[in-house]
Amino acid sequence: MTDTFQTNQPIYLQLVERIKKEIMRDELKPGDKLPSVRELAVQSGVNPNTVQRTYRELEHEKIAESRRGQGTFVTEDSTILTKMRESTKQIEIERFVIGMKEMGYREPEIIEGLQTFLQLSKRGDFE
Amino acid sequence: MTDTFQTNQPIYLQLVERIKKEIMRDELKPGDKLPSVRELAVQSGVNPNTVQRTYRELEHEKIAESRRGQGTFVTEDSTILTKMRESTKQIEIERFVIGMKEMGYREPEIIEGLQTFLQLSKRGDFE
Amino acid sequence: MTDTFQTNQPIYLQLVERIKKEIMRDELKPGDKLPSVRELAVQSGVNPNTVQRTYRELEHEKIAESRRGQGTFVTEDSTILTKMRESTKQIEIERFVIGMKEMGYREPEIIEGLQTFLQLSKRGDFE
Amino acid sequence: MTDTFQTNQPIYLQLVERIKKEIMRDELKPGDKLPSVRELAVQSGVNPNTVQRTYRELEHEKIAESRRGQGTFVTEDSTILTKMRESTKQIEIERFVIGMKEMGYREPEIIEGLQTFLQLSKRGDFE
DNA sequence: GTGGTCTAGACCACA
DNA sequence: GTGGTCTAGACCACC
Numbered sequence: 289m290t291d292t293f294q295t296n297q298p299i300y301l302q303l304v305e306r307i308k309k310e311i312m313r314d315e316l317k318p319g320d321k322l323p324s325v326r327e328l329a330v331q332s333g334v335n336p337n338t339v340q341r342t343y344r345e346l347e348h349e350k351i352a353e354s355r356r357g358q359g360t361f362v363t364e365d366s367t368i369l370t371k372m373r374e375s376t377k378q379i380e381i382e383r384f385v386i387g388m389k390e391m392g393y394r395e396p397e398i399i400e401g402l403q404t405f406l407q408l409s410k411r412g413d414f415e
Numbered sequence: 416m417t418d419t420f421q422t423n424q425p426i427y428l429q430l431v432e433r434i435k436k437e438i439m440r441d442e443l444k445p446g447d448k449l450p451s452v453r454e455l456a457v458q459s460g461v462n463p464n465t466v467q468r469t470y471r472e473l474e475h476e477k478i479a480e481s482r483r484g485q486g487t488f489v490t491e492d493s494t495i496l497t498k499m500r501e502s503t504k505q506i507e508i509e510r511f512v513i514g515m516k517e518m519g520y521r522e523p524e525i526i527e528g529l530q531t532f533l534q535l536s537k538r539g540d541f542e
Numbered sequence: 543m544t545d546t547f548q549t550n551q552p553i554y555l556q557l558v559e560r561i562k563k564e565i566m567r568d569e570l571k572p573g574d575k576l577p578s579v580r581e582l583a584v585q586s587g588v589n590p591n592t593v594q595r596t597y598r599e600l601e602h603e604k605i606a607e608s609r610r611g612q613g614t615f616v617t618e619d620s621t622i623l624t625k626m627r628e629s630t631k632q633i634e635i636e637r638f639v640i641g642m643k644e645m646g647y648r649e650p651e652i653i654e655g656l657q658t659f660l661q662l663s664k665r666g667d668f669e
Numbered sequence: 670m671t672d673t674f675q676t677n678q679p680i681y682l683q684l685v686e687r688i689k690k691e692i693m694r695d696e697l698k699p700g701d702k703l704p705s706v707r708e709l710a711v712q713s714g715v716n717p718n719t720v721q722r723t724y725r726e727l728e729h730e731k732i733a734e735s736r737r738g739q740g741t742f743v744t745e746d747s748t749i750l751t752k753m754r755e756s757t758k759q760i761e762i763e764r765f766v767i768g769m770k771e772m773g774y775r776e777p778e779i780i781e782g783l784q785t786f787l788q789l790s791k792r793g794d795f796e
Numbered sequence: 797g798t799g800g801t802c803t804a805g806a807c808c809a810c811a
Numbered sequence: 812g813t814g815g816t817c818t819a820g821a822c823c824a825c826c
Binding site: 679681765 | 819824826
């Protein structure tokens with residue numbers, strides 16, 4: 289099954305994001321084995337080098353750990369993972385609020401806009 | 416005065432964003448003249464080519480128009496500008512919500528997180 | 543001029559080390575431009591991708607900064623560089639002492655062995 | 670009891686180092702029997718193949734010898750062991766000094782840095 | 797089987 | 812010209 293990727297962001301970063309989110313959603317837990325480089329490459333319709341780079345990036349961020357001859361694993365250190373989830377949340381919120389304010393919206397408008405959107409999306413497109 | 420730019424996003428896009436936001440905040444109004452390419456280039460400490468590309472992009476989105484020998488101007492057509500403001504808002508909200516949900520947060524948590532952040536930022540760091 | 547590399551360590555890391563040491567010896571100063579990827583590749587007789595990886599690693603450690611279309615530069619932030627020099631020194635010393643102690647040497651023997659070596663190397667092989 | 674290993678160096682080499690150091694500290698003496706492959710494997714939480722390779726390496730360096738059906742033993746030839754101790758010491762010292770010089774430190778600074786470190790570690794963290 | 801490195805060569809985006 | 816990404820394919824080291 290070949291995945292689809294956006295063109296504006298590097299594939300390896302899109303893979304990083306995807307895996308991070310799987311971790312944050314608890315679909316991947318501390319110590320879990322990630323698919324092998326070659327396996328994910330085939331799965332995603334991507335060159336193994338690209339997956340390597342993905343895993344290397346995750347390792348650099350201490351989110352995963354590669355053991356030669358064994359595989360790549362989600363870190364056992366769950367505090368790193370909860371920190372990641374929390375900081376990603378904060379960054380996401382901050383970016384959103386600052387963006388909205390730079391567009392001239394004030395706080396009540398921001399909250400209202402958000403709630404309106406949530407209402408609409410409830411009976412509609414996605415969960 | 417040299418501005419600072421992020422390294423991960425093209426400078427010309429950062430300039431586009433900046434100008435769009437000035438328009439959305441009504442600091443630039445329909446028909447207003449933008450600085451000349453050379454002027455903005457010097458001001459921002461950027462290559463004139465980069466500013467050229469910025470203006471080209473704004474033109475392409477019908478937000479600005481160049482008049483030969485006169486300069487570049489914010490479009491007179493204010494409906495385009497209000498549309499832009501509205502759609503940017505929607506996109507921003509949608510991206511935020513989807514991002515949060517992909518991290519496993521549910522709607523009440525999203526709203527709560529946002530309000531907590533607004534509370535904290537009220538007595539604090541930035542406006 | 544093709545360089546020679548050891549076989550036990552990846553080339554890209556050997557390049558990283560070399561550049562770090564040039565910085566620590568003040569042969570490269572804050573803000574200096576590094577050779578272009580392609581240039582260093584030719585100089586070192588190595589594939590450009592390998593140099594890319596070198597620069598990417600340096601960037602990850604905040605020691606260098608790449609600007610697309612312009613080049614790769616030693617960071618302007620000299621505190622990072624002095625910190626690097628100091629911590630590398632400490633690590634080197636610690637690794638040495640621990641290694642010697644694990645071999646059963648005691649402190650006076652370590653210092654004596656070092657001084658003997660320095661004496662010998664003074665009238666001899668290298669500076 | 671599972672040991673911990675660094676990820677950047679092969680496990681079998683880390684085991685080699687560990688055993689060599691036990692010999693150099695006289696905790697293992699000429700003729701002593703090393704643990705069986707299976708025993709060390711379980712002890713260290715490592716694949717038996719990896720221990721095999723460790724012993725093969727030690728044999729190759731003439732530091733240990735395997736006797737079919739009996740086990741693996743530290744060599745009786747104590748001259749090999751003293752030579753190893755001496756050459757390892759020299760290599761360690763040389764690597765240290767060269768490293769420091771490549772960082773731009775001069776001889777007096779090297780000695781001073783070392784002594785400072787020894788002072789600090791005396792009243793402190795480890796023996 | 798696993799991950800890690802490297803090359804050759806292509807194409808893109810930016811300044 | 813600069814850096815950045817990706818592919819194809821090879822070879823190595825480890826478990």
